[in-house]
Amino acid sequence: MKDKEISQKITRFLNGDLNNEEIDQLWEEFLKNPELFSQFETEVNLHDMFRKEQAATSPDKKSEPGTIKKLQSYKIWLYSAAAAVLISVGLQLFSVQQGELLQRSALASIDVNEMVGADIFRSDEEVSNDLDISINVALAKALDEEFDEAISILENLLEEDLSPQQFGRVSLNLGILSYNKADYQRSIYHFQQVLDTESLPEFFDEKAWWFLGNAYVNLKETENAREAVFNAYTMDGRFASPALSLLKKLDIELGRIPAEPDPAL
Numbered sequence: 621m622k623d624k625e626i627s628q629k630i631t632r633f634l635n636g637d638l639n640n641e642e643i644d645q646l647w648e649e650f651l652k653n654p655e656l657f658s659q660f661e662t663e664v665n666l667h668d669m670f671r672k673e674q675a676a677t678s679p680d681k682k683s684e685p686g687t688i689k690k691l692q693s694y695k696i697w698l699y700s701a702a703a704a705v706l707i708s709v710g711l712q713l714f715s716v717q718q719g720e721l722l723q724r725s726a727l728a729s730i731d732v733n734e735m736v737g738a739d740i741f742r743s744d745e746e747v748s749n750d751l752d753i754s755i756n757v758a759l760a761k762a763l764d765e766e767f768d769e770a771i772s773i774l775e776n777l778l779e780e781d782l783s784p785q786q787f788g789r790v791s792l793n794l795g796i797l798s799y800n801k802a803d804y805q806r807s808i809y810h811f812q813q814v815l816d817t818e819s820l821p822e823f824f825d826e827k828a829w830w831f832l833g834n835a836y837v838n839l840k841e842t843e844n845a846r847e848a849v850f851n852a853y854t855m856d857g858r859f860a861s862p863a864l865s866l867l868k869k870l871d872i873e874l875g876r877i878p879a880e881p882d883p884a885l
Contacts, residue, residue, distance in 0.1 A: 626656060630663045636878050651864050654854045664876045722873050725866055726837035729800045732762045734827060735793045738786065751780055755789055762797065771797050787813070788820040795831060804835040811835065826852060830859040833866070846870040 629646050632638050638646065650657045737759045738752035754777055761770035774794045782790065795810030814820065814828040833848030849870060853863035871877045 627663075630660050634663060634877065647864060647868065651861060654856055654860070657850075657853070657864075657867075664871070722842070722869055723838055723840065725869050726834040727799075727831070730796045730831060730834075732796065732800075734831075735759055735762055735796055736789050736824075738789060751777060751782060751786055755786065755793075758793065762793070767797055767800070784817050784819050788817045788824050791817070792824060792827060795828070799831060799835055802838075804838045808832060808835045808839075822855070823857065826855045826857045826859060829855070830863060833863070837866070837870075842870060842873055846874060 626646070626649055629638065629642065633643060633646060650660065738749075738755040754773055758770045758773040758777075761767075761773065771794065774790050774797070777786075777790050778794075791810045791813040795807045795814065798804075798807035798810060811828045811832040814824055815832070817824075829848050829852035833845050833852060836842075836845035836848055846867070849863050849866050852859050853867060868877070
């Protein structure tokens with residue numbers, strides 16, 4: 621798809637003129653090229669600016685007929701989009717609020733296989749670091765579903781003099797285990813610790829951003845969630861596809877893009 625065609629599709633999307641198939645095609649383009657998402661954000665911001673300018677127009681000021689017609693047309697679209705969202709949510713979820721629907725899009729839990737161990741396979745002349753061994757013992761406990769014991773070991777390790785690599789592993793693992801206990805505030809703290817640690821492999825940051833975003837979704841901190849999920853998406857790794865899907869829902873919740881119409885209506 622050419623850039624001009626993508627730009628036109630973005631504009632049509634914001635105007636509510638794309639069908640479901642065309643919307644899916646547009647999001648596939650975003651998935652192939654994350655830079656296009658920045659273009660999309662620019663269009664969204666311009667669209668939002670136009671809406672605010674129109675809303676700020678004083679009703680007692682004289683306006684040209686063309687301006688009045690344009691404003692009325694825009695209002696009709698806005699009310700229609702709002703009605704479509706309300707009807708869709710009403711039919712599908714009855715009294716379930718939109719924010720609760722967004723929460724259901726977050727990870728219910730994080731697979732413990734996302735936890736990371738320490739590399740203790742070294743030369744015969746080196747003695748394995750006791751701290752590395754403890755990290756792996758905690759991982760083994762988690763894999764055996766002995767989660768409280770794993771957390772206890774990892775929290776004790778935070779009292780030790782850890783290297784950046786060890787600290788990153790401990791923090792990521794504690795973030796995952798805290799998330800799975802629905803202690804999202806504590807998981808956010810640990811995932812942020814990972815992101816604040818320098819010299820870690822890139823996949824640490826990718827995991828931390830993605831899991832951090834999901835934790836914020838569970839706490840209904842939509843702006844923070846959107847920022848974290850977007851960072852995970854732009855890393856263009858294994859979480860790019862689910863991150864893009866969640867981004868769509870977050871932007872609808874934030875009012876940055878219109879909701880997709882219910883095909884059954």
